[in-house]
Amino acid sequence: MAGFEPSSLPDLLPLYYRRLFPYGPYGRWLSYGGVVKNYFQRREFSFTLRDDIYVRYQSFASPQELEKEMQKMNPYKIDVGAVYSHRPSQHNTVHMGAFQAQEKELVFDIDMTDYDDVRRCCSSAEICPKCWTLMTIAIRVIDRALVEDFGVKHRLWVYSGRRGVHCWVCDDSVRKWSSNLRSATVEYLTLVKGGPDTVKKVNLTDPIHPFISKSLSLVEPYFREYALVGQDILGCRESWEKVVALVPEHILLLFTLLQEFPKKQDSVQRWELLRNKMDKHRVRNSPGRWLGSEIMLQYCFPRLDINVSRGLNHLLKSPFSVHPKTGRVSVPIDLQKLDHFDPFAVPTISYLCSELDTANEEEDGEKENEMEPMAKRRTRDYKKTSLAPYVRVFEQFVDEMDRSRKGELLKRSDLQRDF
Amino acid sequence: MEFTREKRMKMRLAGDRRGDQYPHSLQFYQQPPAENISLAEFESFAIDRLKLLKVVENLGVSYVKGGEEYKNKLQQELRKLKFQYRALIEDDYDARRKDHISHFILRLAYCQSEDLRRWFIQQEMDLFRYRFNELTDELVQKFLKYINLSYEAISKEVKEKLAVQLINSTPGLSGAKIEELMFYKVPLQDAMDLFRVRRVYLLDAFTYVPHTDMVAIVLNNFRTKLSKALALTARSLPAVQSDERLQPLLNHLSHSYVGPDYSIQKNTGKISIEHIDALSVKSFPLCMRQLHKALRDNHHLRHGGRMQYGLFLKGIGLTLEQALQFWKSEFIKGKVDADKFDKGYAYSIRHNYGKEGKRTDYTPFSCMKIILSNPPSQGDYHGCPFRHSDPELLKQKLQSFKISPTGITQILELVKGMHYQLACQKYFQLTHDVDDTGFSLNHPNQYFAESQKLLSGGRDVKKEPSEPENSQQKLSSQKSTNSCSIPNSSNIEGDTELEGLDAYFTED
Ligand SMILES: [Zn+2]
Numbered sequence: 001m002a003g004f005e006p007s008s009l010p011d012l013l014p015l016y017y018r019r020l021f022p023y024g025p026y027g028r029w030l031s032y033g034g035v036v037k038n039y040f041q042r043r044e045f046s047f048t049l050r051d052d053i054y055v056r057y058q059s060f061a062s063p064q065e066l067e068k069e070m071q072k073m074n075p076y077k078i079d080v081g082a083v084y085s086h087r088p089s090q091h092n093t094v095h096m097g098a099f100q101a102q103e104k105e106l107v108f109d110i111d112m113t114d115y116d117d118v119r120r121c122c123s124s125a126e127i128c129p130k131c132w133t134l135m136t137i138a139i140r141v142i143d144r145a146l147v148e149d150f151g152v153k154h155r156l157w158v159y160s161g162r163r164g165v166h167c168w169v170c171d172d173s174v175r176k177w178s179s180n181l182r183s184a185t186v187e188y189l190t191l192v193k194g195g196p197d198t199v200k201k202v203n204l205t206d207p208i209h210p211f212i213s214k215s216l217s218l219v220e221p222y223f224r225e226y227a228l229v230g231q232d233i234l235g236c237r238e239s240w241e242k243v244v245a246l247v248p249e250h251i252l253l254l255f256t257l258l259q260e261f262p263k264k265q266d267s268v269q270r271w272e273l274l275r276n277k278m279d280k281h282r283v284r285n286s287p288g289r290w291l292g293s294e295i296m297l298q299y300c301f302p303r304l305d306i307n308v309s310r311g312l313n314h315l316l317k318s319p320f321s322v323h324p325k326t327g328r329v330s331v332p333i334d335l336q337k338l339d340h341f342d343p344f345a346v347p348t349i350s351y352l353c354s355e356l357d358t359a360n361e362e363e364d365g366e367k368e369n370e371m372e373p374m375a376k377r378r379t380r381d382y383k384k385t386s387l388a389p390y391v392r393v394f395e396q397f398v399d400e401m402d403r404s405r406k407g408e409l410l411k412r413s414d415l416q417r418d419f
Numbered sequence: 420m421e422f423t424r425e426k427r428m429k430m431r432l433a434g435d436r437r438g439d440q441y442p443h444s445l446q447f448y449q450q451p452p453a454e455n456i457s458l459a460e461f462e463s464f465a466i467d468r469l470k471l472l473k474v475v476e477n478l479g480v481s482y483v484k485g486g487e488e489y490k491n492k493l494q495q496e497l498r499k500l501k502f503q504y505r506a507l508i509e510d511d512y513d514a515r516r517k518d519h520i521s522h523f524i525l526r527l528a529y530c531q532s533e534d535l536r537r538w539f540i541q542q543e544m545d546l547f548r549y550r551f552n553e554l555t556d557e558l559v560q561k562f563l564k565y566i567n568l569s570y571e572a573i574s575k576e577v578k579e580k581l582a583v584q585l586i587n588s589t590p591g592l593s594g595a596k597i598e599e600l601m602f603y604k605v606p607l608q609d610a611m612d613l614f615r616v617r618r619v620y621l622l623d624a625f626t627y628v629p630h631t632d633m634v635a636i637v638l639n640n641f642r643t644k645l646s647k648a649l650a651l652t653a654r655s656l657p658a659v660q661s662d663e664r665l666q667p668l669l670n671h672l673s674h675s676y677v678g679p680d681y682s683i684q685k686n687t688g689k690i691s692i693e694h695i696d697a698l699s700v701k702s703f704p705l706c707m708r709q710l711h712k713a714l715r716d717n718h719h720l721r722h723g724g725r726m727q728y729g730l731f732l733k734g735i736g737l738t739l740e741q742a743l744q745f746w747k748s749e750f751i752k753g754k755v756d757a758d759k760f761d762k763g764y765a766y767s768i769r770h771n772y773g774k775e776g777k778r779t780d781y782t783p784f785s786c787m788k789i790i791l792s793n794p795p796s797q798g799d800y801h802g803c804p805f806r807h808s809d810p811e812l813l814k815q816k817l818q819s820f821k822i823s824p825t826g827i828t829q830i831l832e833l834v835k836g837m838h839y840q841l842a843c844q845k846y847f848q849l850t851h852d853v854d855d856t857g858f859s860l861n862h863p864n865q866y867f868a869e870s871q872k873l874l875s876g877g878r879d880v881k882k883e884p885s886e887p888e889n890s891q892q893k894l895s896s897q898k899s900t901n902s903c904s905i906p907n908s909s910n911i912e913g914d915t916e917l918e919g920l921d922a923y924f925t926e927d
Contacts, residue, residue, distance in 0.1 A: 151624030184615035203811035207587040209617040306796040
């Protein structure tokens with residue numbers, strides 16, 4: 001894959017915005033079928049320009065206007081905000097207090113830096129195939145809860161382009177949720193609590209809520225491969241001491257773990273030892289009864305940033321925006337193939353542009369497309385690059401929303417006919 | 420709102436229609452009063468309700484909410500102020516009317532700012548909870564129907580099918596109990612406080628709420644409606660404020676709630692930076708102690724922490740210059756160099772002191788504000804440790820501060836019952852080795868002041884807990900000191916009419 005140089009962005013962005021950005025489905029997504037008056041027009045976009053110049057409260061009369069502006073400004077980063085009571089571009093002219101965020105997708109931001117205390121392979125903004133499993137688990141756990149518990153239909157999961165994933169929940173009813181309801185949802189979905197100075201971050205008590213048991217059954221299949229083999233969390237004294245620190249003192253005395261661990265071969269064996277001891281000493285209603293699950297969850301359970309989800313007016317990086325540091329495009333993730341999603345296979349802007357160049361050279365030889373209208377050429381342009389499969393995932397998501405909207409309309413008109 | 424002096428409109432509804440207007444002693448305050456009332460009545464109703472809400476506030480931080488003592492005191496107060504105090508009395512039209520009208524008058528006074536709204540909503544919710552819990556099962560059903568909150572009870576078959584999930588989702592429920600207990604299917608929007616802490620089963624956007632938890636649903640709905648209504652009322656406020664007779668009264672009413680104003684800098688300059696470490700152990704409430712420790716450990720605090728802690732420090736007397744020095748010396752020990760500090764952080768400290776931006780002189784946060792707004796997330800240290808920490812973490816923290824095991828158990832018990840301020844008072848007692856705090860805690864700076872008073876021997880330790888009378892004294896003394904801003908009743912023509920009270924409460 002072509003290496004990416006941040007300094008090349010000013011050269012590459014114009015090409016990306018002119019020929020590759022999927023304006024069609026993007027505009028369809030944010031128009032939501034045009035059902036609500038001026039919905040797209042009241043949406044906030046914000047652009048980050050060169051030298052971190054940040055332009056908030058932009059809004060556009062139509063997706064076409066947005067497209068024009070993007071091609072004119074070539075933003076380093078695009079964020080999507082809320083749908084406001086008035087057009088955001090006119091927020092200064094509205095009486096203070098009247099300008100208010102009314103609707104937004106429910107969004108989640110899961111960031112690998114929040115897992116630094118349980119990753120041995122990397123830290124801060126780095127990721128590798130080993131720790132990426134944490135994102136896979138996070139998506140499985142949160143997505144299940146969204147669908148089964150919250151009855152949500154339309155979720156778009158997106159790779160952020162660097163070290164995490166975003167989720168956009170787009171159901172009509174959910175976009176109207178108050179910020180209280182959003183934070184209640186995040187609290188429901190949160191099991192890992194406490195800051196850097198907290199040792200034990202997961203504490204379970206009876207009864208175990210179905211959300212927790214269902215989440216556990218999603219985490220468990222990954223635990224051995226990911227935590228015991230991959231991260232080797234019981235591999236050496238330094239790291240098993242971190243795990244042992246989670247065992248309550250009164251059982252630790254019985255367990256004699258620190259004496260027995262060195263005699264075992266690897267993390268898998270040591271984990272078995274721990275589990276056996278726990279089974280033997282399991283006491284009803286005693287703290288430590290759920291120790292095995294608590295350790296698993298502390299090492300693997302998703303960690304959400306409540307601030308991003310709670311505020312209606314909070315901005316989040318748009319899908320298909322390019323990450324200015326890595327050059328990778330923020331692409332949708334196909335949940336059908338979630339275990340095969342590879343963040344390192346996500347194309348960078350420089351790679352896409354070189355693919356485009358190659359394809360055009362071949363076409364130039366054929367010389368048959370010159371009279372075709374611009375729009376048509378562009379639809380085909382991204383299809384010539386490795387962006388194509390990701391755009392297809394996005395289109396399927398938008399199509400599905402269109403379908404269920406039509407289904408709703410049909411149902412309603414059927415009802416009316418019945419009366 | 421208009422006054423008419425000439426004509427006295429038909430004041431009361433005809434006797435036979437009275438019953439229709441208030442079919443229940445408990446009200447949801449959905450319709451504003453349509454009648455005209457005299458300015459004198461307006462004032463006396465408002466002051467009585469304010470007294471009542473002050474009592475609710477003081478009882479709430481002095482006794483366990485819902486406990487016998489709490490209920491008895493509250494009932495006494497209701498009776499004394501002539502609000503209806505028992506659910507079943509039939510002929511209490513006057514009390515119901517007073518309840519109705521006085522609630523709406525205070526809405527006018529308490530819609531003006533975020534802090535006022537928060538206070539008002541909290542007290543009205545506590546009052547409502549008490550009164551709802553006094554209803555018989557039969558009256559509960561009737562009332563739910565009346566306010567359009569009757570939910571579908573799930574059938575026996577569904578209950579059997581979901582039995583395991585229901586047992587595992589509902590704390591304190593056994594298989595035997597589940598058979599007799601009624602469960603309602605409630606949309607998740609209406610059961611936020613229950614599913615947030617996983618106290619109910621959540622499936623496909625519906626929660627399954629046991630009959631015993633319905634009060635939470637009703638309260639949730641009450642809060643949502645009231646909070647929306649206050650926001651709407653705030654919009655028509657310019658009209659109210661331009662009314663020269665109402666405006667001083669409303670302002671007075673809204674200023675009566677806060678107690679001491681901790682933004683007044685009577686302590687300014689009395690603290691030296693070197694003493695903060697020692698003070699944080701001796702006299703800071705747990706929330707501030709935690710923030711101070713985090714700042715010392717990490718040489719950094721995020722925005723929420725800087726606001727909460729910075730304003731607290733300002734309240735105990737740190738000058739702007741001291742504050743800049745204090746924060747800077749700590750931050751530059753971490754990843755922030757002096758230049759970055761001056762550019763990125765000094766602004767927000769000057770901002771706290773009203774030297775930047777809107778130039779508002781910010782007030783230190785009250786307990787209620789800390790408990791109810793802006794909960795901390797990963798890497799944050801602000802908030803109320805009793806409200807926002809996981810109980811297990813709280814326990815660890817208290818252990819590390821050498822609180823006795825029995826003390827910790829008592830605190831955790833209060834936390835479990837969601838009595839965060841009482842838990843904090845217990846922490847005060849344990850760290851100061853007194854049996855009684857002798858004050859109702861509602862502000863971190865009050866905690867600090869009381870602690871300092873105690874440690875310097877300036878307080879009689881074994882004092883009785885403050886009586887509700889205190890609040891009235893406070894109110895009446897404030898009234899007399901502020902009398903220039905209040906319309907003195909002698910200045911009011913007794914029969915001055917307020918017309919169209921409902922105009923300020925029209926739907927959006
Ligand atoms: Zn890694």
